[in-house]
Amino acid sequence: MTDRDDLDMLAAEFVLGTLEARERAAVAVRRQSEPDLDEMITAWEQRLSALADEVTPVTPDPELYQRIAQHIDALETRQASVGTDSHDQSNVVSLHKRLRRWQWSTALTSAAAMVLVAVLIFQPAPEQGPQSFVAVFQQNDQQPAFMLSVDLNNRQMQIRPVTAEPMQGKSYQMWIKADSLGPNPRSLGVLNDNFELERAALRDYDPELLKEATFGISVEPEGGSPTGQPTGPAIHGYLYPVADGASEPSH
Structure with missing residues (x-):
């Protein structure tokens, strides 16, 4: 992925709400001084804003995410107690990236599903012949x-x-x-x-x-x-x- 792709994904995560509070605050500050980031955030808001009018908000089940987060925390604790080598560190970084990508993929899949539902519900019915x-x-x-x-x-x-x-x-x-x-x-x-x-x-x-x-x-x-x-x-x-x-x- 290019730097611009990474920036676009960050903008999408910001709009979808999958960033942690600290990261979200940092992006909110960055968009004030980075026109490209601000433009990407605005574009994602326009793409996804209509979906909010078509679906009822649902709170996701937090259990799976909690288990993943607990597993990563356990690895970090173990590293702190026994020392960290480069291989273990890379594993933790990889897991963090996978967790972020899982959050992003889940949110994007949900958005795509909402688009599909909207299309199926609101597409015009076949026109009947004259009666x-x-x-x-x-x-x-x-x-x-x-x-x-x-x-x-x-x-x-x-x-x-x-x-x-x-x-x-x-x-x-x-x-x-x-x-x-x-x-x-x-x-x-x-x-x-x-x-x-x-x-x-x-x-x-x-x-x-x-x-x-x-x-x-x-x-x-x-x-x-x-x-x-x-x-x-x-x-x-x-x-x-x-x-x-x-x-x-x-x-």
């Missing part, structure tokens, strides 16, 4: 008066007149009825002079509810029902999926 449905509004065996098309992916609707014609002093009003909405139908709006209804009129309704609902169009006084409920004759329709071989209503 198109149509409803036909007709009474008995007469020609359809209206046709309604609905895209359940974005809950947008479009209504098209077939045989329906404008009526002087009257308005057509659309309704929706479902068990989960209570006993009374709810208004989806009044069709304008071009037989148009707001495309986002279904935005507050769950797609599964829409597939099971009954839709109605009633003839009301101009401007819509004054009571909030249908007051004139109504024709009803149900959503049918637009798919090859789909011949049954969705409920």
Whole structure:
């Protein structure tokens, strides 16, 4: 490893919190006068800061680290009592380095695992194809008066007149009825002079509810029902999926 690699590892250990208190204090002082070190610490903080928002802090089990530290302390005590030769000293130094590398590797592996979890959790779900449905509004065996098309992916609707014609002093009003909405139908709006209804009129309704609902169009006084409920004759329709071989209503 180059000196710059060692410095980058030191910066990473500082950010990850694996340095001892004395070493951490020394690095904090050094970064004030060493622009390269300060830049590396800032870079590691930016890389890892987002992880703190995605995971719950967990206190690691200290037993393994304690056993390693106790073993090193025992070697140092033995060296102090019987004298230190160069071979023993190198072993202790090697163990210290291995302990430091173990701390670093464990922290880095944990960080990588958190990144992987974040990717798996927050990656966007596969986009589904359009879910198109149509409803036909007709009474008995007469020609359809209206046709309604609905895209359940974005809950947008479009209504098209077939045989329906404008009526002087009257308005057509659309309704929706479902068990989960209570006993009374709810208004989806009044069709304008071009037989148009707001495309986002279904935005507050769950797609599964829409597939099971009954839709109605009633003839009301101009401007819509004054009571909030249908007051004139109504024709009803149900959503049918637009798919090859789909011949049954969705409920």
